[in-house]
Amino acid sequence: MFVIGLTGGIASGKSTVSKILAQAGAHIIDADKIAHDVVMPNQLAWQKIVSHFGMSTILENGQLDRAALGATVFSNPAQRKWLEELIHPFVRAAIEKKIQVWNAEKKEIVVLDIPLLYEAGWDTLADETWVVSVDTATQLKRLVQRDRLSLMQAQKRIDSQMPLIEKVKRADYVIDNMFDLAKTREQVLKRWNQIRKR
Numbered sequence: 703m704f705v706i707g708l709t710g711g712i713a714s715g716k717s718t719v720s721k722i723l724a725q726a727g728a729h730i731i732d733a734d735k736i737a738h739d740v741v742m743p744n745q746l747a748w749q750k751i752v753s754h755f756g757m758s759t760i761l762e763n764g765q766l767d768r769a770a771l772g773a774t775v776f777s778n779p780a781q782r783k784w785l786e787e788l789i790h791p792f793v794r795a796a797i798e799k800k801i802q803v804w805n806a807e808k809k810e811i812v813v814l815d816i817p818l819l820y821e822a823g824w825d826t827l828a829d830e831t832w833v834v835s836v837d838t839a840t841q842l843k844r845l846v847q848r849d850r851l852s853l854m855q856a857q858k859r860i861d862s863q864m865p866l867i868e869k870v871k872r873a874d875y876v877i878d879n880m881f882d883l884a885k886t887r888e889q890v891l892k893r894w895n896q897i898r899k900r
């Protein structure tokens with residue numbers, strides 16, 4: 703089994719690349735999705751969040767108010783650290799379990815789609831790392847458009863991550879996602895085909 707660690711900055715295009723890889727036959731582990739699943743109502747992490755942040759972080763249906771929690775933690779690094787220290791061990795355990803299962807099932811290529819791959823030190827789970835890169839103006843524009851955040855909210859989210867330029871330096875393979883999707887697909891499939899041939 704070969705494991706690709708796919709990362710980038712927020713809204714740089716990880717999900718877009720991960721979709722292309724899935725269509726090509728990769729098996730995807732999506733850390734954002736796992737992080738959403740572990741805070742479903744009444745789970746241990748959900749209970750700890752409610753006792754720590756209070757009922758104002760819960761919607762009427764019991765789900766986390768992700769916008770409210772995001773507004774709090776992306777303006778307060780100490781609270782973000784608290785939330786990460788709670789959620790990350792659950793996410794890491796789920797990722798390791800899935801890797802184990804897929805390894806036993808002899809899946810050929812697995813992709814770890816993890817926004818905080820380097821920040822969390824989880825790049826060691828991968829055989830090689832890919833970074834999806836865009837310039838800061840494009841990142842901000844796409845983030846504001848997709849998530850309907852104000853410029854200031856979007857900038858706070860970007861600033862809470864390792865600078866994208868730093869991630870690019872650490873990457874084994876960089877995908878430049880500044881252009882159209884065809885160009886991105888071309889770069890993804892180029893490296894994908896090299897890995898397949900090994």
Ligand SMILES: CC(C)(COP(=O)(O)OP(=O)(O)OC[C@H]1O[C@@H](n2cnc3c(N)ncnc32)[C@H](O)[C@@H]1O)[C@@H](O)C(=O)NCCC(=O)NCCS
Nearest residue numbers: 711712733734737768771772775785786789793817862863
């Ligand atoms: C604060 C929360 C509730 C906001 O939820 P929201 O639905 O608005 O965002 P979502 O979870 O879909 O994340 C969107 C993007 O935000 C960025 N992001 C998320 N968490 C973090 C973080 N702790 N630090 C920096 N960037 C982050 C990532 O690029 C991610 O792809 C949520 O992001 C969260 O629980 N974060 C802590 C868990 C975590 O670190 N998740 C990242 C994957 S392990």
Ligand SMILES: Nc1ncnc2c1ncn2[C@@H]1O[C@H](COP(=O)(O)OP(=O)(O)OP(=O)(O)O)[C@@H](O)[C@H]1O
Nearest residue numbers: 711712713714715716717718844848879881882883
């Ligand atoms: N090459 C491109 N050209 C134009 N728009 C793009 C391109 N790639 C991605 N986008 C758009 O930019 C936004 C961010 O892309 P995407 O959701 O793939 O980023 P992400 O890195 O997965 O984000 P997150 O860190 O929040 O998970 C989306 O609205 C997507 O449709």
